[in-house]
Amino acid sequence: MHVPDGFLDAPTSVATGVVAVAGVALALRGARRELDDRTAPMAGLVATFVFAAQMINFPVGAGTSGHLLGGALAAVLVGPWSAVLCMSVVLIVQALLMADGGITALGTNITLMALVGVWVGWGVFVLVRRLLPRRTSSVVPAAVVGALASVPAAAAVFSLLFAIGGIAPVDPGTVLGAMVTWHVVIGIGEAVVTGLVVASVVATRPDLVRGARPALETRELEIRSARR
Amino acid sequence: MGAGHGHRLHFHGHSPVHRAPAHLKLLALLGFMLVVVATPRDWYAAFAAEALLLLGVVALSRVPVRYLAPRMVIEVPFAVFALLMPFIAHGPRTEVLGVTVSEPGLHAGVALLVKGTIGVLASLTLASTTEPQDLLRGLQRLRMPDLIVQIMGFMIRYLDVVTAELGRMMVAMRSRGCDPRSPRHWPTLARAMGALFIRSYERGERVHLAMLSRGYDGRLPSQGRS
Known part of the structure; x- marks a missing residue:
């Protein structure tokens, strides 16, 4: 899934690196609002969780398997700013300590999976949540649609980058078509797993789900009598 | 660990x-x-x-x-x-x-x-x-923002703890006849992932409280040492 070294030319890699640095710098300020001085330990543990979640493979057909990207999942659970930080740190650790994704492609990977993946996932999630009734149960379908949109969106941005700075004269339409079709399939797996995980956390600890905050704020304490 | x-x-x-x-x-x-x-x-x-x-x-x-x-x-x-x-x-x-x-x-x-x-x-x-x-110390010397270095430090420190926790959950699931790779068992797998998230998040809260009680003020003392 991770873009290796040499896939995009040097100017494109440097340009996406600048975008990634800007995006992460903004996220550093935003995450302080979401997590205050708990940022370091909380984001660290959530990043570890995202890494563990990515270890789970699911079959996507033709003998290959995909794995969870987790951008939309992290955004719904801890909020978009912290999610960008967590995803970026996961990608940095994978590039530097696990040789997964090239070091010159780190900016590209952060732009695609941390910035596009998280913000498209969160944006679609917020839109769908607004359309649905204000209940904690609405968080799950909204998260499903957000996750479904986030994966092909990242694939589409990759195709765009490949059209600008790709190293081979492949027809951009072909790349876009193949990438988006393939990633819609992966996106369906991502959406199902994201929805199920969010549903299980909402059922047990809705207070931990950032995306459920508006629904929780309007929920009133309900006192039922013991006798029916 | x-x-x-x-x-x-x-x-x-x-x-x-x-x-x-x-x-x-x-x-x-x-x-x-x-x-x-x-x-x-x-x-x-x-x-x-x-x-x-x-x-x-x-x-x-x-x-x-x-x-x-x-x-x-x-x-x-x-x-x-x-x-x-x-x-x-x-x-x-x-x-x-x-x-x-x-x-x-x-x-x-x-x-x-x-x-x-x-x-x-x-x-x-x-x-x-x-x-x-x-x-981590190298990244710090290269002026990587301190918060990113700290988050990376926590991730590296707890990587084995959290993945071992996931591994134990997987062993428990398999020993009950569940195959985590099959889409048929995704609901069970997802509940395990939800539990893993809650455990990780709560571990983060405990770690933060433990750090506060030892005088944490937003900077890690040991990382400044070269």
Whole structure:
């Protein structure tokens, strides 16, 4: 899934690196609002969780398997700013300590999976949540649609980058078509797993789900009598 | 638990490459890979020189090739893409072993394979010769924002704790007849992931409280030491 070294030319890699640095710098300020001085330990543990979640493979057909990207999942659970930080740190650790994704492609990977993946996932999630009734149960379908949109969106941005700075004269339409079709399939797996995980956390600890905050704020304490 | 015990890719050694300061190794890797990526795709002599330089560093690090080679399978999906390139690219056609392929596509495929392989081997060399704690200190010296270094530190420290927790959950699921790979059991798997998230989050809260009680004020004292 991770873009290796040499896939995009040097100017494109440097340009996406600048975008990634800007995006992460903004996220550093935003995450302080979401997590205050708990940022370091909380984001660290959530990043570890995202890494563990990515270890789970699911079959996507033709003998290959995909794995969870987790951008939309992290955004719904801890909020978009912290999610960008967590995803970026996961990608940095994978590039530097696990040789997964090239070091010159780190900016590209952060732009695609941390910035596009998280913000498209969160944006679609917020839109769908607004359309649905204000209940904690609405968080799950909204998260499903957000996750479904986030994966092909990242694939589409990759195709765009490949059209600008790709190293081979492949027809951009072909790349876009193949990438988006393939990633819609992966996106369906991502959406199902994201929805199920969010549903299980909402059922047990809705207070931990950032995306459920508006629904929780309007929920009133309900006192039922013991006798029916 | 995880800290100071090395990580999965680290290969213990005392070669000059192991002893070199981490921030220099990071800068060297980044500079070297930028040169490799910027090399035009038909400068085969340049690729050979870059590959020789890298192999020299690998030899100097005394990390056995037997250790590095199996870990290079990570690039296989992109090798497949590189092999497809001559067939899907357009441009003038040429004939190789009786098969008509696109000439620029062929060059691009070869260049992609070479650059990708050099990249994976170079990253593996950094990962196998650098302790995570040294890497963090190196990043700090390179003016990486302190918060990012701290988050990375926590991630590295708790990586083994959380993945071991996930591993125990998987063993428990398998021993109850559940196959986590099958979509039929995704609901069970997802509940386990939900539980893992709650446990990780609550562990983060406990860690934060423990740090506060030891005088944490937003900076980690041990990381400032060089």
